[in-house]
Amino acid sequence: MAKITYIQPDGSARTCVNFEGMTLMHLAVGNLVDGIDALCGGMMQCGTCHCYIDDAWTERVGPPSDDEAAMLEALADSVDVRPTSRLSCQIQLGEELDGLVVHIPSDQPGV
Ligand code: FES
Numbered sequence: 570m571a572k573i574t575y576i577q578p579d580g581s582a583r584t585c586v587n588f589e590g591m592t593l594m595h596l597a598v599g600n601l602v603d604g605i606d607a608l609c610g611g612m613m614q615c616g617t618c619h620c621y622i623d624d625a626w627t628e629r630v631g632p633p634s635d636d637e638a639a640m641l642e643a644l645a646d647s648v649d650v651r652p653t654s655r656l657s658c659q660i661q662l663g664e665e666l667d668g669l670v671v672h673i674p675s676d677q678p679g680v
Pocket of ligand 1: 611
């Protein structure tokens with residue numbers, strides 16, 4: 570079990586409990602967290618699951634894969650992509666991420 574906190578652009582926070590095998594995106598969608606639309610269902614084709622990993626957690630979460638990095642680069646034309654940007658559908662949650670904090674962008678691509 571891991572508790573994950575999603576922080577909205579207005580500063581409001583929501584903590585959700587992860588069950589084994591979920592991604593950061595699935596946890597958000599399953600708990601109706603605003604701002605994670607995940608329109609492609611985790612196929613890494615929409616970018617609407619974009620989020621920012623809190624600075625304190627970037628090292629533990631790790632870098633994006635080459636494919637994810639390419640998708641993030643493509644998104645930079647339409648949304649604010651930062652060094653801490655990740656696609657939440659590509660982050661598998663486990664005990665090691667208990668306490669993870671992520672920030673929801675103010676805009677998602679095409680939404
Ligand atoms: Fe579409 Fe992550 S859900 S890219």
